[in-house]
Amino acid sequence: MKRPIPRDGDGNGNGNGDLLKMKKVKVDGDANAEENCVLRGMRYFDDNVLFEVLKHADARTLAMASCVNKQWHKTAQDERLWELICTKQWANTGCGEEQLRSVVLALGGFRRLHSLYLRPLSKPYSSSSSSSSSSSSPTSSSVWGPISQAPVAPRPKPLPPRLGKDAVHLSLSLLSIRFYEKMSNFNNRTR
């Protein structure tokens, strides 16, 4: 029984053809099977699938991901992903997960925490704070270790550097200070 392929009018111009909605597919002879092969894997990575993929990404990939397009930007900004990135790095903080989460979210979120305070702490000591040591060599990435060139094979993942309790507490303190500074600036302006 043949069912028509609905054309998806979501406005995303894709030279390879219209988006094939997975639910309704025209089951035809072998001629169409090839076309289906090309189209079916192409897109339609919805937010949830994308979120699951990005859960496995490191901080750099996540930040790069936010530049890809609007859907990716929205997903890559998700606080839960940044919470994973942050907590992967640090040792026991001495307080519960829930508690930590509500505090950090109230003070500006994990993404800010990472980008403003955790990331600088993870970089190796370098004389100039603006140059990341990875820019000097095309294949090395000093913090993350050597990158293998094998396509699609799972790489041995270099572990992100572990931050000790002090470093974590320092970052959290700096985050609170920043928050309160902003709040007091705001209050001063409204007086």
Add this chain to the structure above:
Amino acid sequence: MSGISDTERMITLKTVEGTLFDVKSSIAKDLKTVQAFIDDSDDDVTSPIPLPNVFTRELSRILDYLNNHHRFRSGIEKADEEMARYDAEFAKSMSHEELKALILAANYLNVKDLLEFLNQTVADVIQNKSVEFVRNFFGIENDYTPEEEEKLRNENEWAFNGVEQD
């Protein structure tokens, strides 16, 4: 049929192209979508279960993966190395297109372990790559204006140091 234990019961699955796959019910349990369908059915499921979103190529790969993993888990100890080697080969054997198609199929069928593995594989592929690479890989259109994109890249400048050339 009498006298057959639960794990030996076979389930038949039908792909988009109409191909039928006979699957042991112990394997079918890993296809959570299918298992839910079975659980929801009042009677024993005897006719083939249609999978409108799954193509033969993907289902075949998924079943291959599951059969092998079941084999590794039920066998002698030391299977971890074998399993890792199998997983590496499995990932390498697919093109980017096939990898994406498999993720979508595994997502629909809700095959948790395989999905974790595939997501990790894709994350590894895009690690340290450029935005253009990612767009190509996923077939994504850039819907940012040049100004918006420049602003974003500046904000995330640190992420672009040491990016692999495409």
